[in-house]
Amino acid sequence: MRPGLYGAMLRGFFRRCPRCGTGAMFTRFVTVNSACPSCGLELHHQRADDAPPYFTILIVGHIVVPLLLMLEQRAAPPTWVHMVVWLPVILLLSLWLLPRIKGALIGLQWHAGMHGFGGHPD
Ligand SMILES: [Zn+2]
Numbered sequence: 134m135r136p137g138l139y140g141a142m143l144r145g146f147f148r149r150c151p152r153c154g155t156g157a158m159f160t161r162f163v164t165v166n167s168a169c170p171s172c173g174l175e176l177h178h179q180r181a182d183d184a185p186p187y188f189t190i191l192i193v194g195h196i197v198v199p200l201l202l203m204l205e206q207r208a209a210p211p212t213w214v215h216m217v218v219w220l221p222v223i224l225l226l227s228l229w230l231l232p233r234i235k236g237a238l239i240g241l242q243w244h245a246g247m248h249g250f251g252g253h254p255d
Contacts, residue, residue, distance in 0.1 A: 135152070136151065136152075136154070136244075137244070138241065138244045138245075141240035141241065141243055141244040142237040142238075142240040142241050142244070143237070143240070144236075144240055145158060145233075145235075145236035145237045145238070145239050145240025145241070145243075146233045146234075146236055146237040146240070147233070147236070148232055148233065148236045149236075150169035150171060150172060150174055150176070151174075151239065151240035151243040151244065152169065152172055152174045152243065153169060153171050153172035153174070155171045155172075156169035156170045156171030156172060156174075157169075157170060158176060158236050158239065159232060159236070162232060163185070163231060163232050163235055165177070165179055165181075165235075165239065174243070175249075176239065176243075178242070178243075178247075178248045178249035178250045179239040179242055179243075179248065179250075180242065180247070180248045181235050181238045181239055181242070184234075184235075184238050185231055185232075185234045185235035185238060186231065188234045188238075189227050189230045189231045189234055190227075192230060192234075193223055193226050193227050193230065196226065197219060197222060197223055197226070201215065201219055204218070
């Protein structure tokens with residue numbers, strides 16, 4: 134059964150094929166499979182481009198900046214504490230989110246039939 138928009142995006146978020154939900158979307162960190170190993174859906178039509186890093190920066194910034202400001206207002210720690218706390222948080226959160234956001238965006242593109250997913254050339 135074909136999933137709805139949110140179902141396709143959720144499957145992509147979990148780095149699975151948006152159509153079947155079982156095949157792996159990526160061969161490596163953010164390298165997209167040319168086709169789903171489970172159902173054969175051609176994934177090479179995706180054009181996520183710069184959107185995943187854009188949304189990753191947007192989300193990570195909206196999580197980290199308020200927390201950083203709260204820590205600064207309540208404890209006013211020295212700068213090195215901020216560096217030790219926030220740099221790993223930013224790095225790990227970004228690395229965790231980037232492939233998931235890319236997968237969700239590819240799920241959105243597939244559901245909307247964008248960029249050749251709809252059966253017509255891009
Ligand atoms: Zn599939």
